[in-house]
Amino acid sequence: MGPFLQKGTVLRGHPGGAYLFDKDGKLILETQLVNNILVINSSRSNSFNPISSSDSLLIHQRLGHPGNDLASRMVPGVDFSLLDCTFYSLFKAHRLPLQGKFLDALFPLNVIHMDICGPIMLATCVGNKYIFQTINGFSIIRFTFPLKRKYDRLESFVSFKRLVKNQTGRKIREVVSDNGGEFVNSRFTNLFKKFGIDHLVTAPFTPQQNAISERGNRTLLEKIRVLLADYQVPTDWWGAACSMATYLLKRTPILTIGFQAPICKWGKLTSLQFDHLHPFGCTAVMHIPKENRVSKVDLTCSLCMFLDVAEKHHNFSLFDPKSKRIVITHDCNSEDGETFWPTHYSVSTPSPHLSFPDYLLRSTNPTVEPVS
Structure with a gap:
């Protein structure tokens, strides 16, 4: 005591x-x-x-x-x-809750959220390792650009800027990105000053402030994984899966915009149709034009792998294993329940180095990577 x-x-x-x-x-x-x-x-x-x-x-x-x-x-x-x-x-200090967020977009191109996903360790057939993604804050419509290098992001943004201006007749007012060197540099700063674009950046190590881009990356990657796994397509075809995933996500209703599809709120479509869609990686029967047949007794069709749907018309991108080319055709029938890769192309065979027409190389469609 x-x-x-x-x-x-x-x-x-x-x-x-x-x-x-x-x-x-x-x-x-x-x-x-x-x-x-x-x-x-x-x-x-x-x-x-x-x-x-x-x-x-x-x-x-x-x-x-x-x-x-x-x-x-x-x-x-x-x-x-x-x-x-x-x-x-x-x-024992903890991060404070976020007290605010960037202003909501009131009309198309009011606010554009952008980010880069990657590097993805397994490159595509043409060497792409990154995905540059832009999302419109008004309609949540996304545009994706597979890139070989981070340095190419500025050129992709300029292409995106021209595309959306032609589609909407509007100009981009604000761009939201993280505070990394990918976007906070002299090249982007000069571009934004030239066109009067206000660049809003998040605080360091606070990706929650750019939640639309962060969630967009997650949603896109989840869709890519599902498309590759469903029909057992090798993972180095993720570039083609990215194109198809972008096409599908544009047509998937989102709760935050009143359960509308982004492409409908964007103003490009008034109604959605899905009867032209086929599973990514399924077996497709492509008609061979008579101009491409050697003789009258040649086969009139070829088994291919279904890849993608064209954005503006219902043409299809297919992989032809015989010519090792990506072909664009309107004449094809798909066997939706039949996988192409294990059945008609050896799983152990590495993805081929593909050849393709020059006009596909010059394509500025941000949602299509014709060879991957």
Whole structure:
């Protein structure tokens, strides 16, 4: 009892034991007399050591620096409300909740959210490792650009800017991106100044402020994985899957815009049709024009892999394993339930280095990567 009494506590005895009170008259502990020995009754004690309320910092240290409210519950006899623990502030600090966000888009091209996804370790057949994605904040419509290098993002943005201006007749007002060097550099800064575009950047290490782009990347990658896995297409065809995923996501209703499809709110379509769609990677039967047949007894069709649908008309992109080319055709029938790769093309065979027409190379359609 010596250490307790030195702290100014008061010991009051009774026939069955004793009570120990602090300076303010609060009960610290109760003892019982057992064989002429005072035994502490832990169930009635408000402190477990000879420390008064003035030593709250030491108790806080012994408890491992819990929160003040929690410490008060653990040791009811000690007041922690005025405790200022430096270690607790330094090592248990948390991020503050976001108090605001960038302004919502009120019309097309009011706000454009953009980001780069990658590098994707397994490059496509033509060497693409990145996906540059822009999302319109008004309609949530997205445009994707597979890139070989991050450096190519500026050229892709310029192509996107021209495309959407021709489609809507409007100009881009604001662009939202992260604070990384991909977009915060002299090349983009000069471009934004030239066209009067306001560039809004997120705080460092705060991707939540650009939630539309971050969520857009996640949604796009999830769709790509599903398309590749469903018909067992090798992963280095992710570029073609990206094109098909973009086409589908433009036509998938979104709750945040009133369960409308982005392409409908964008104004390009008034209604949706899905009867022309086929599963990515399924077997397609392509008609061979008579101009491409050597003799009259040649086969009139060829088995191909279905890849994509053209954006403006229902032409199809197919992979022809015989010529190892990506072909564009309108005359094809798809076997929707039959996989192409394991059935008609060996899984162990690496994806071929494809050849394709020059006009496909010059295509500026951001949703199509004809060879991948």
